[in-house]
Amino acid sequence: MLRMGATKGSQFSNALQSAPLNASSQGFDRRQLENTSLGRSFLVKKDSVMTHVSPRNSITAYVPKSVVVKDEPLHGMLTTFLGGMGTAAGSDAVMKHLALDQANAAALVEQGAIPKVTDQHVSDTILISLSSQIKDRTAYLLNHVYVDSIDATGQKVKATEAQIYDALTANHPDNPWPGILMSIKAAVASAGAVGKHAGIFMVCNTAHGWFKPIQNYLRENAPGSEIFHIADGVFAALGKDPFLREKTSIIIGLMATTGTQQTQLYQNRLKERQGDPKFAKEFGLKENVSIKFVIPDQIVQEHKGMGAIYGIGETEVEKLSLLGLDVQADVRTGGIKGGQLDIGRERAVDTAKHLVEAHGAQVISESCTEYPLVLGEAEEKDVGVKFIDATAAGTAYTKQKVAEANFAADAERLATHVTHNLQHEVARKIKNHV
Numbered sequence: 001m002l003r004m005g006a007t008k009g010s011q012f013s014n015a016l017q018s019a020p021l022n023a024s025s026q027g028f029d030r031r032q033l034e035n036t037s038l039g040r041s042f043l044v045k046k047d048s049v050m051t052h053v054s055p056r057n058s059i060t061a062y063v064p065k066s067v068v069v070k071d072e073p074l075h076g077m078l079t080t081f082l083g084g085m086g087t088a089a090g091s092d093a094v095m096k097h098l099a100l101d102q103a104n105a106a107a108l109v110e111q112g113a114i115p116k117v118t119d120q121h122v123s124d125t126i127l128i129s130l131s132s133q134i135k136d137r138t139a140y141l142l143n144h145v146y147v148d149s150i151d152a153t154g155q156k157v158k159a160t161e162a163q164i165y166d167a168l169t170a171n172h173p174d175n176p177w178p179g180i181l182m183s184i185k186a187a188v189a190s191a192g193a194v195g196k197h198a199g200i201f202m203v204c205n206t207a208h209g210w211f212k213p214i215q216n217y218l219r220e221n222a223p224g225s226e227i228f229h230i231a232d233g234v235f236a237a238l239g240k241d242p243f244l245r246e247k248t249s250i251i252i253g254l255m256a257t258t259g260t261q262q263t264q265l266y267q268n269r270l271k272e273r274q275g276d277p278k279f280a281k282e283f284g285l286k287e288n289v290s291i292k293f294v295i296p297d298q299i300v301q302e303h304k305g306m307g308a309i310y311g312i313g314e315t316e317v318e319k320l321s322l323l324g325l326d327v328q329a330d331v332r333t334g335g336i337k338g339g340q341l342d343i344g345r346e347r348a349v350d351t352a353k354h355l356v357e358a359h360g361a362q363v364i365s366e367s368c369t370e371y372p373l374v375l376g377e378a379e380e381k382d383v384g385v386k387f388i389d390a391t392a393a394g395t396a397y398t399k400q401k402v403a404e405a406n407f408a409a410d411a412e413r414l415a416t417h418v419t420h421n422l423q424h425e426v427a428r429k430i431k432n433h434v
Helices: 009-017 087-110 137-145 161-168 177-193 206-221 230-240 258-262 265-274 279-283 298-310 314-322 341-359 377-383 390-433
Strands: 028-034 042-046 049-053 058-064 077-082 125-128 197-202 226-228 249-255 290-294 363-366 386-389
Touching: 077 087, 077 177, 077 390, 087 125, 087 390, 125 177, 137 161, 137 206, 137 258, 161 206, 177 197, 177 206, 197 206, 197 390, 206 226, 206 258, 206 265, 226 230, 226 390, 230 265, 230 279, 230 386, 230 390, 249 341, 258 298, 265 290, 298 314, 298 341, 341 363, 341 377, 363 390, 377 386, 386 390
Parallel strands: 077 125, 077 197, 197 226, 249 290, 249 363, 363 386
Antiparallel strands: 028 058, 042 049
16 A cells, blocks of 8 residues: 555545656656565556556556655455446445445434434445446356357267356456456555455446456455455345244245356355355354245246346347247337336336246345346335345445454454553563563
């Protein structure tokens, strides 16, 4: 992290942003910023981009002579939202985080602990929304990642985990990975600018297909920063519901993009987490609880589920025709992503009802971040089962994990301070005794 002595951080940020890379003739010093301590992080400017410098890398930057550059370890964690997938969903997550803070502060007012709710009672957050940089996640996953190959005998062979990982990070013009990685770097750099690690929540279910590459990048380049899985938020929401947490068997209707469904992002995460003997206790569920995900029939998924999100254009008409359903192109193409909320709401409700009536869903997980923009209490009552807003659930879970990280960091700092003082006191007494 770059910090100034007594100069305010905002002034320092402005100083960095105004410092051209070839400015040595304009009163700037050329300084090599090299990270030598694990867990330490810098924010520098290169080619007009604020860049995170990891423990394994260094970068040369120009800073004003008046700026005192000091290397300090990052302390604690800052909630950082990765939006732009879609753009409205990122803003929705930030507002839901704000609502949690306001509710907590309002409770303190009722208890007489504080006189009123102010801005200072709202925790700091950062939203990174680089929508123009991130390609479509569903299209890439279905067309380039989870693709069966044909062996010598003509049999279909599923891609191995290694092949899937390579495809996720491949250099391909349709791969959203470069934009996702750019967002991750921006998140780490932004949190580092205020002396924090990034506690990242990616506000897109389908983008969690890149969860492992993101985890690996953070472990290697930004230790201390962490990304939290949206599915974990849904599991936590199950445990908070007084009815569901008492059940030994739960059937979840998964409303999601075809990419999320076919790649089984939620199912795979469930397998990973249930392998931990502490799973049920961590999420407040019954020991040995059975959780099953059900998805819509293909024709319902394409017509109603995806139609709610993206609308129905000529491409969708052709796809549905192959499935035996003749429909006209919707003049209101774009669905929820295109701002057509009414038609999106209608199709989303139809999808939820199908999951309940045809597949026995006991709870609906809105596992595309577009669905919560149109589904609420009225729609939940219409369908007749509980809805879990994955955006809200993931936001609440991230907020909890960030709070735990900050508590642990503060406790460690306090312990270090106490230990230092004790050592100093012991040394003083020994010196006086001698």
